[in-house]
Amino acid sequence: MDKRFEALQQWLEQVLGFSNYQIAPASADASFRRYFRVRHNDSSHIVMDAPPGKEDCKPFIHLSGILDKLGLHVPVIKEMDLKQGFLLMTDLGTQVYLDKLNTDTADALYGDAIKALIRMQTYKGNNIPDYDRVLLLNEMELFREWYLGRHLNLELDHKQQAMIDNAFALLAEEALSQPRVLVHRDYHSRNLMLCEKNNPGILDFQDAVIGPVTYDLVSLLRDCYISWPLQQVQDWVFGYYQQATQAGILNNIDLPQLQYWFDLMGIQRHLKAAGIFARLNYRDGKPGYLDDIPRTLGYVKVVAANYPQLSDFAAFVELITRDTELTAES
Numbered sequence: 001m002d003k004r005f006e007a008l009q010q011w012l013e014q015v016l017g018f019s020n021y022q023i024a025p026a027s028a029d030a031s032f033r034r035y036f037r038v039r040h041n042d043s044s045h046i047v048m049d050a051p052p053g054k055e056d057c058k059p060f061i062h063l064s065g066i067l068d069k070l071g072l073h074v075p076v077i078k079e080m081d082l083k084q085g086f087l088l089m090t091d092l093g094t095q096v097y098l099d100k101l102n103t104d105t106a107d108a109l110y111g112d113a114i115k116a117l118i119r120m121q122t123y124k125g126n127n128i129p130d131y132d133r134v135l136l137l138n139e140m141e142l143f144r145e146w147y148l149g150r151h152l153n154l155e156l157d158h159k160q161q162a163m164i165d166n167a168f169a170l171l172a173e174e175a176l177s178q179p180r181v182l183v184h185r186d187y188h189s190r191n192l193m194l195c196e197k198n199n200p201g202i203l204d205f206q207d208a209v210i211g212p213v214t215y216d217l218v219s220l221l222r223d224c225y226i227s228w229p230l231q232q233v234q235d236w237v238f239g240y241y242q243q244a245t246q247a248g249i250l251n252n253i254d255l256p257q258l259q260y261w262f263d264l265m266g267i268q269r270h271l272k273a274a275g276i277f278a279r280l281n282y283r284d285g286k287p288g289y290l291d292d293i294p295r296t297l298g299y300v301k302v303v304a305a306n307y308p309q310l311s312d313f314a315a316f317v318e319l320i321t322r323d324t325e326l327t328a329e330s
Contacts, residue, residue, distance in 0.1 A: 004049055004051065005049075007084060008036070008047060008049055008084075008086060009023070011081055011084065011086050012038065012047070012088075015079075015081070016079055016088065018038070018040050019040075020040070021038055021039060021040035022038070022039045022040075023036050023037070023038045023039075023047075024036065024037055025037075026046055027096075032050070032051055032054040032055050033048060033049065033050045033055050034048075034049040035047070035048055035049070036049065037091060038088075044091040045078065045088050045089060045090065045091055046075060046088075046089045046090070046091050046092075047086060047087065047088055047089075048060070048085075048086065048087040048089065049085065049086060050085040050086075050087070051085050052082075052083070052084070052085045055085065057080065057082055057085055057087055058082070059206040059207070059208075060087070060205070060206035061077060061080070061087075062127075063128075063205045063206055063208050064076070064077055064205070066123065066125070066128075066182075067120065067202065067205060070119055070120060070122070070123060071119060071198075072116055072119060072120060072198075072202055073092070073116075073195055073197075073198040073199070073200065073201045073202060074201070074202050074203075074205065075089035075090050075091075075092060075201075075203070076089060076090040077089050078090065092193040092195060092201030092203070093193055093194070093195060093201065095193060095194035095195075096189070096190060096192070096193060096194070097109060097113070097189040097190070097192040097193065097194060097200060098189035098190050098225055098226060100194050101189060101226055106228065106232070109194065109199075109200070110220065110221070110236055111239070112199045112200055113187075113192055113200055113220055114217075114220070114236065114239060114240050114243065115243070116199075116200060116202065117187065117216055117217065117220065117240070118240070118243050118244055118247050118249065120181075120182050120184065120216075121181035121182060121213065121216075121244070121247075121249050122247060122248075122249065123181070123182040125182075126210075128182065128208060128209060128210050129209045129210070130209060130210050130211070131175075131180075131183060131209040131210060131211025131212065131215075132176075133172050133176060135209070136171070136172040136175055136176070136268060137168055137169075137172055139268070139271075139272035139275075140168045140171065140172075140268060140271045140272055140275075141168075141275070142271075142272055142274075142275025142276055142278075142279060143271040143272065143274050143275040144156075144164060144275070145275065146275040146276070146278040146279040146282065147274045147275050147277075147278045147293070148320070150278060150279075150282050151278040151281075151282070151290075152320060154320070160316065163312050163313060163316065164313065164316075166313075167310055167312075167313040170264075170309060170310070171264055171265075171267055171268040171271075172268070174260075174261060174264045174265070175211070175212045175215075175261075175264070175265055175268055176212070177261075178212040178213045178214060178261050178265070179212075179213040179249065179250065179251070179253070180210050180211060180212070180213070181210070181211070181212075181213050181249060182208060182209075182210060183208060183209050183210065183211040183212065183215045183216055184202070184205050184208055184216050184219070185205075185207045185208060185209060185215070185216070185219075186204050186205075186207065186219065187202075187216035187219045187220050188219045188220060188223045188224065188225065189220075189223050189225055189226055190225055191203045191204040191205075212261070212265055213244070213249065213250070213261070214258065214261045214262045214265040214266075215265055215269065217237070217240055217262060218262055218265050218266040218269055219269060221233050221236050221237065222266045222269075222270070222299050224270070224273050224277075224292050224295060224296045225292060225295075227295055227298075227299075234259075237258070237259060237262060238255065241255050241258050263303045263306070263307070264303075264307070266299055266300075266303055267299075267300050267303055267304055267310070270296045270297065270299050270300050271300060273292075273296050274293050274296050274297055274300075276289075277289035277290060277292055277293050277296070278290070278293070294321070297317060297321050298321075300314075300317050301314060301317050301318050301321065304317065305318075
């Protein structure tokens with residue numbers, strides 16, 4: 001029996017006065033949150049179920065207000081019950097970017113997403129957590145703990161541990177050297193909705209921080225769920241560079257510097273993502289994300305190999321992924 005779902009229905013019916021409504025799951029989530037689409041009186045809303053003690057609604061509410069004031073298209077909160085962890089919000093529709101992206105639509109859809117990103121990065125404020133060194137390193141440790149340790153059952157020797165430590169330190173240092181902006185942290189094709197007006201709709205922003213300028217750009221363009229040719233990605237990066245420079249986000253920064261930061265930021269993010277995908281399988285019983293690890297670590301192998309300071313780490317990732325592929329084929 002799903003007691004939280006019963007409590008959610010009671011809230012809709014007894015507190016909000018909903019009757020003769022239809023409710024169905026709206027989306028999957030890589031967390032303890034659940035989302036339901038509620039159709040009532042010819043209107044559609046989304047209900048977030050965020051179990052207290054596991055999820056905190058307040059950051060979502062806080063960021064929703066900030067992004068809305070910036071003119072970004074985010075869900076508007078209509079009703080809330082923080083004690084139970086329920087939010088009733090406007091519905092941004094069912095057309096997820098991932099389902100609509102193809103060679104014909106990509107330029108337009110990414111163009112809209114980059115414009116929205118630029119607007120988000122113009123935010124000036126100090127009431128959002130900092131993306132500091134501790135958080136950057138802790139995220140990469142997920143790769144060592146959950147992918148290398150739990151998924152591959154690797155026992156690393158001292159030399160390998162030191163090599164990984166050095167790579168993590170370099171990636172964190174380069175991330176911290178970048179201009180700092182509002183960072184969504186999951187700005188990718190599963191959290192962007194195709195909308196007729198003010199495209200895209202933006203979801204899942206509750207973990208936003210103030211951090212590296214390239215983080216969301218690499219989340220968008222080197223997506224863990226869909227990949228694009230290198231030249232096309234570089235063209236989009238150049239388009240971002242022009243707009244961000246004009247907006248005053250990038251001051252006295254040339255394109256090669258941005259590209260370098262973009263590449264190394266991507267390695268940091270993809271190491272974190274591989275660890276999270278493994279954790280989702282073993283801790284949370286969500287095995288579907290394992291299918292996204294080869295693409296995610298594929299970025300790491302290709303990009304890290306271009307930088308001499310990461311050559312040992314690139315060779316290590318190449319070796320472990322090759323061994324994994326051979327095992328899968330045997």
